[in-house]
Amino acid sequence: MLKNLKLRATLTGLLIAAFTWTGAFAQNSPVLNQPQPSTNYVRSYSIASAKEAFNADGLAEPTLQPSPELTLATSTLATPTLATPDDDALPQSTGTSSANSPDSHKRGLISRSIRRTLQDQKELYAAPFHRQNLKWDAMFLVGTAALIATDRQSARAISNTHVNTYRNMSNASIAGLGVALGGTLMVGLIKDHPHAKETGLLGLESLVNTFMVYAPMQVIAGRERPTEGTGNGRFLQNHAFNTSFPGGHGMFAMSMATIIAHEYRKPWVEVLAYGAAAAVTAGRIGAKMHFNSDILVGSSLGFLISRHIFYAHCDPDLSDGCHR
16 A cells, blocks of 8 residues: 555656646747737837028028917927837846746746646536536435445445456556547647647646545545455545545546547547546456445546536637537
8 A cells, every 4th residue: 555655646746747847848839929919119200490591691581470270280390309119119127038037937837837726626626516516416416325325235246256357457548548648748749739739738737636636535535445444335444545435547537538538529539538438447346446436426526627627728729629
């Protein structure tokens, strides 16, 4: 168990580091940093001069008295004015240059990413309490309670013959989803492909938000796995980071599958993505790593979290499934 804890902590650190690094890399790409047209203009005014006519003796020649309109126009044109540039057009000071340095830009990106993640977490935790969601909350709780009541019988009905096969199937399926999402992100960054880049970045963002919901639930629930303790799946037993409820593999697999399926609305993509997620959940049950209720809660939360991230931050110009 200590080995699993160290492994999950290491994976968590790598995930957060990858999210920050890829965000910084993408932020510096030409697609996200297109130059904005300048609105700084230099105002210049023509300088007119008025000369009095003098005769050969130095005396002013008699002239006609101009009308008031002509006098006003002449005085306006005759007023010498130096070219006055806008304040924004002046050379930037040393302090401004330092503010635009790469280190400052990176700190700004990290700060914006943290604020955006915290805002997403606020919305995710508040979503179940919205009035329009209360009926779905009730249905979900009833279904979860029914599965918890039958978890012991269903877990004991599963044979121990193919435990390793199911475990390998689950690991291969979630690895395939990770490779698909990571490969899409790499293509987006290297080839400067906006849609692939959005898919990868939103996938990472959904994984981070999924983890921030998964971790506290694991510690608080503290549920035993089917092979631990009495095998009844007791709650509040192991307040640690490697417990049974909710199912982590199913939660993260569904999170990745949902982003991929929403970004690329093609039947074969959806079949492959959700099929891989289903293989992960089925494998975890067959390997006796989780109860049915663990998988239901984990997979449902992974889907709902990623769906929220997608519709909150997707670009309608890139994805056909984005309607905001």
